[in-house]
Amino acid sequence: MVILGDENSNCSFGRTGAGPPTPEMASFVLHGLQVFCSYNKSLTSEMELESQIEKKEQKLVQTAGKTCLDLNNRGLTASDVSEMAALLPFHPDLENLDISWNDSIGGSLHSITQQIHFISKLKILRLGNCKLTTEDVLALGEALKVIPELAELSLSWNNKVGGNLPVILQKFEEGSKIQKLELVDCALTSEDGKFVGYLLPRLKNLQELDLSINRNIGTSLYSIAQGLKSTSNLKVLMLHSCGLSQKSMQQLDSAFRYLCELRKLDLSGNKDLGGGFEDSSAHLATLEHLEVLDLHQCSLTVGDVTSLTQVIPLLSNLQELDLSANKKMGSSSGNLLSRLRFLPALKSVLINNCALESETFTALADASIHLPTLEILNLSWNKCVGGNLKLLLETLKLSMSLQVLRLSSCSLVTEDVALLASLIQGGHLVKLQKLDLSYNDSICDIGWSIFCHKVWLLKELTELDISLRPSGLRECGQWIRNLLWAVTQLPKLTEIGMKRWILPASVQEELKSIYQDHQSSMHLDHGGFR
Template sequence: MEPSDVRRSRSPFDLIMNQIRRKRTTSDRKSTSGRFLSHQVDSGGISEDRETEEEKGGTSVAPDPADLEDGVCDMGWGRVCVFVQRLGKRADSRTLSLAYCDLTATDALELATLLPCLSLLEELDLSWNELIGGSLRLLTSHLQNVGRLRILRLSSCRLAADDIMALGEALEFLPLLEVLDLSWNAGVGGGALQGIVGKVHPTLTELHLVACQLTETDADVLGSVVSVLPRLRVLDLSCNTHLARTQTPTEGGGMYKSTAEVDRLEGLFLSLSQTPSLTSLRLHDCGLTGGSLNLLGGSFQCLGSLCQLDLSCNKGVAGGLSILCPHLAVLSHLSSLDLHLCCLTREDLRALIEVLPSLPELTKLDLSSNKEVGGVVSDIVPALPLSQIKLLPLNGCRLTYESFSSLALAMPYLRRVDVSWSKVVGGRLSLLLNGLQPSILQELRLSSCDLTTEDLLHLAAVCRRRILSTLRVLDLSYNRGVREEGWSGLLAEEGLGSLEELDVSLQTLTSNPSPLTWLPALLTALPRLPALTRLSLQRWTLTTQAREQLNHSLRKRNVLLEVDTPTSASSSKQERAEEAPCEE
């Protein structure tokens, strides 16, 4: 008799006993008679349980009985449910997320014993459980029971070298693994990465090693890992500041760059030629230098699919971007280029401007926090594919009047606009707003722009025309020059129905208290902001009555209200009093 025939021939008594073996809680059970009467002849106990929990919006999704052996996992699935629900999570036969559960070594061992009952598991997330560091072998020694696993996340688990070695041994039993995330584990760096060399299957498409304290020595090892991953699409090595640059103290106590830094990265960047499917390369804050960029550029010829390139927060590339830019021209599918906080020079920017016309699919160019950008925006904007560009953040770029006027040309296409910390905006906001098209802009950030009352009234007029109907984020913080009529005029309009975040905070330690005199306008506007999830009013002076009115208006809404507590206000006054003599 075939196994399927055995399942169909089970008696109702067997079905009831299978339900009892699940060890489910009383609150999740139906009456035995009800279950018996509604049961179909060819259905197993597990599938009926799944229907029950799905109908209730329940906490678990059981495996399909057609995929499991009779009896073996009936009892096991009940144990899985008890274990997962005890941690406040949802049991699912294909996806198991136990992130932020404070798992211990004992929990890891118990989970290991349950893996044979999770043969259908495709995603396992144990991130942010620092107590399992040093004991991962208890779990990895049983990973052969989940051979269908496609996603494994172990970020911020305090993994040590022994853990990585144990993981490497287990990876051989995961031939379908596509995503491996070991981010925020300092123990991965310093040579431990050697434990997974030759163990990762070529099916891997994403490798995340953010903030793993990788060194230049690890770069060679990483090159060996990447070179055998032809399907790799995402490689994230962000926040490994010593990956490309190691500083060694001299005899006199000074610091100098290691001469081996370029040679070490050569192996890694050469290995990228074996990853033709790579679409996202993230090297944020990796200590890159001009020499690093030269080596990286040489690999672009083999990366025709690259769409996202993040080189941000690498101040060492200053003056070296001109070496990389000619290589960027071959990345015809590049859609996102992030160069914020790279201390770019005028020479770097001129080289970038020359290559921009060769990037027709570019939708995001982040040059923020580069002071020299402000002087060349008038050249950057015409070089962009304006019909494609969606994000062009220019906060902290020392915009000039000429560059600010040039930015207006891109306004009809931008989804997000950020010109924060640009004093030139004050009194000239209309130049930007007049170019907006209806239902396009989603974020508008104007923090510390010296905005005036007239600027906000002009913004109110734009709202009145329903131009900002899709706006989700509006940041008007640190603009003390706006008077009451400006705030009230903006809040009186009805064109911000999609707004989710509103920030009108003031600067820290302002000299004079700022009473929220426009509170009535705010209270009237809140019902017209149904999507609001965050409202920041920090450093505004609120009376006890005003606080009560705000809380009452938001009592039935899930809105994060950010206001200063009376204690913090008193503290601010004390700090100002202490600083006053110093200012004198």
């Protein structure tokens, strides 16, 4: 439901005059309401008609402002888009138009582009995953000429953008006010990548650029890197899964020294990037304002780790570091992990699935004591954690900010969960919201019993996962009753993962009662009853 009129005026859904609407206008308003709200009840009288319209309009005022039209993920059809476009001339002050994730409107964008000159003040246009056709994107290229105030454009997940980018963005001249450009998974070609490189120097106000999941632009990264040298205001650069290579890292590094305002850098998912940091990371250290560095799944080598050991500790403002899914770094990352102590602002450390060894895990544990603001710690899929969780004892005791702890598939043993129970009983981990202990099948019933006796003290907990491995199937012990009782003491808990745990049939009624008490807001995923 959307209203674009000013609540202080008489303009609503295209109504411009004071006094009662004409029959034609009433019909128009009703039809608009049906489009936007899927209001399908039959109206049997004029009085009922007026009452329903009034109620719907009152509800709309609460959900949308006069400058914003948000129809994101509303299941719109081509007909709906035509009806919406007919309203645009009545709302010249519209600044935000979002019709993303409506994948049935492809081929109908011309309904909007033909009217877009009526909303020339538009600042935000989001068209992600609309299945735009070639005709749509060509029409959009013409329409962009008449919205000079545009500051944000998202065309993500529309594969017809690929090969047509120069036509779409041809009018982004010097002086353009565009600040955010999202082109995720648009099937961009190498030629599109070269055009981006040509365009970037003209986008003096650009702050966010997302080219992720365009695997063919890696070959044109030289042009993009050259263009980046002229984007000194850039704060976010996303190049996830862009087909980057070792050579790409050399090209990017030459541009980093010009990106003095960069806050977020995502190079993840580029599996051929491994080895690229060995001789090409010197200028990465110049990103003194960098807050987020994502290098997960980059096939980092021993040489990369050695190079990053010299660079990462110099990024004093770093808050989020993701090195996960780099299995080759496991045995060589001790020095790098030990130097995280020089990054006291770190809030998130993701080092899951890195094949850590006991020595490197010890280095991480020692450094983590010096991370007072740590909120997220993911060590999943590192088998060395099992039996050694005590190394994190001081960190878990001292941390007053930890909200997410993920220890999935860490070969945890009973001693480890007993340690967690002891910390919980001692009043630690009080801010924990998400706890993942899944795929640790070696924990015996005694361990789960000890844990379930204390988990009710985690009053902020929203998600708990103790699922078994896909190959496992096991009946719950008596500890299940302790867990279910704990659930009644945790009002914020909404998700419990217990996949492949078989619950005793005797707890079915108890579980129904819990669902009722939580007003259906809680979901427990288990392996059935027996």
